[in-house]
Amino acid sequence: MDISVVVPLYNEEESLPELIAWIDKVMGENNFSYEAVFVDDGSTDTSWAVIEELKKTYSTIKAIKFRRNYGKSAALNVAFEATQGDVIITMDADLQDSPDEIPELYRRIKEENYDIISGWKKKRYDPITKTIPTKLFNAATRKMSGIQLNDFNCGLKAYRSDVVKTIEVYGEMHRYIPVIAKWAGFNKIGEQVVEHRARKYGTTKFGFSRFVNGFLDLLSIFFVGKFGKRPMHFFGSLGVLSFLLGTIMALWMIGVKLYHIAAHIPYKREITDQPLFYISLVAIIVGSQMFLAGFIAELLSRNAPERNQYLIEKEII
Incomplete structure (x- = not known):
C-alpha cells in the first residue's frame, strides 16, 4: 500500500464527508493505493455515526473510537500502530489542511529519501492569540533541538513507515514528533510550505493550556533524549x-x-x-x-x- 492517511478528530461531524471525498479524489487522480485511518478521540457529537456511514461508500476507511477524550498525541500513537502504508500522512479533520498537498509530500519521502517532511503554514488564518505563542514555541524548539523547522505544530506531515513504527507519542508531544524522531536516529527532516485554509465548520478544540503543557513536554523530550540512559x-x-x-x-x-x-x-x-x-x-x-x-x-x-x-x-x- 502506498499511503496511509491518519486523521485524528474530535467533534468534526460536519467536515468528515467533504474531507474523505477530497482525499479519495486526490488518491484516484494520482493512482495511489491508500487507507484513511480515522481516530475519534471521544467525540460527543455524531462523528462516529458519520464515519460508520461513510465506510459504506469508502472501503478504504479504517476507524478507531476512544471511549473518552485522550488528546491528539494518543490518537496519533494508536493510529500509527494501525497503519500499513509505505508513507504515512497526518492531517487534521477540520479541512484547514489540504489533501492536494499529499502527492508532493509522498514524492519527497520516496524520491528524496526524507524521513519526515513537515508542513509549514507560512500564511495562516489563525487568530493572533494563537499565532504569537506558536512562533515563540517554534523558536524555542529550534534552539533546543537544533532542527530548523518553521512550524513544528503543523498537523500536515509525511513520514516513512519505519519512523512512526519506532517512535512513541504521548502527552502533548505530537507537536514535537520531529524532535522525538531525531532522538531516535531519524535525522533527515525536511519542510514544505503548505496551504492553510480558514476553518469552515465548528470552532478550534485547543485552548491556552496546550501552550503550557507543550512547553513542559518540550523540557521532558530534551531531558529524556539527552540523559534518559545516563x-x-x-x-x-x-x-x-x-x-x-x-x-x-x-x-x-x-x-x-x-x-x-x-x-x-x-x-x-x-x-x-x-x-x-x-x-x-x-x-x-x-x-x-x-x-x-x-x-x-x-x-x-x-x-x-x-x-x-x-x-x-x-x-x-
Missing part, C-alpha cells in the same frame, strides 16, 4: 558542583576564623551568624540530594527492561 551525568554533575561550592564556602569561613585566632586578631562574628554559612549548608545538602537522586535514577535505568534496547538501522549476520 541520568547520573545530569544529576551527579549538578550535585557535585553544588556540594563543592558549599564545601568551599564553608572551608573559607572556617579558614578566616582560624586565621584570626592564630593571629590573635579579635573576630567577634561567629560562623553561624553569617548568611554565607546557611548558603553553604543548603548547597551541601542540595548537592548531596541531587547526587543521590542521580545514583537512584542510574540504578533504575540499569535495571529497566529496555535498558539495552537500541535502534538498529541495518544488520549483517
Whole structure:
C-alpha cells in the first residue's frame, strides 16, 4: 500500500464527508493505493455515526473510537500502530489542511529519501492569540533541538513507515514528533510550505493550556533524549558542583576564623551568624540530594527492561 492517511478528530461531524471525498479524489487522480485511518478521540457529537456511514461508500476507511477524550498525541500513537502504508500522512479533520498537498509530500519521502517532511503554514488564518505563542514555541524548539523547522505544530506531515513504527507519542508531544524522531536516529527532516485554509465548520478544540503543557513536554523530550540512559551525568554533575561550592564556602569561613585566632586578631562574628554559612549548608545538602537522586535514577535505568534496547538501522549476520 502506498499511503496511509491518519486523521485524528474530535467533534468534526460536519467536515468528515467533504474531507474523505477530497482525499479519495486526490488518491484516484494520482493512482495511489491508500487507507484513511480515522481516530475519534471521544467525540460527543455524531462523528462516529458519520464515519460508520461513510465506510459504506469508502472501503478504504479504517476507524478507531476512544471511549473518552485522550488528546491528539494518543490518537496519533494508536493510529500509527494501525497503519500499513509505505508513507504515512497526518492531517487534521477540520479541512484547514489540504489533501492536494499529499502527492508532493509522498514524492519527497520516496524520491528524496526524507524521513519526515513537515508542513509549514507560512500564511495562516489563525487568530493572533494563537499565532504569537506558536512562533515563540517554534523558536524555542529550534534552539533546543537544533532542527530548523518553521512550524513544528503543523498537523500536515509525511513520514516513512519505519519512523512512526519506532517512535512513541504521548502527552502533548505530537507537536514535537520531529524532535522525538531525531532522538531516535531519524535525522533527515525536511519542510514544505503548505496551504492553510480558514476553518469552515465548528470552532478550534485547543485552548491556552496546550501552550503550557507543550512547553513542559518540550523540557521532558530534551531531558529524556539527552540523559534518559545516563541520568547520573545530569544529576551527579549538578550535585557535585553544588556540594563543592558549599564545601568551599564553608572551608573559607572556617579558614578566616582560624586565621584570626592564630593571629590573635579579635573576630567577634561567629560562623553561624553569617548568611554565607546557611548558603553553604543548603548547597551541601542540595548537592548531596541531587547526587543521590542521580545514583537512584542510574540504578533504575540499569535495571529497566529496555535498558539495552537500541535502534538498529541495518544488520549483517
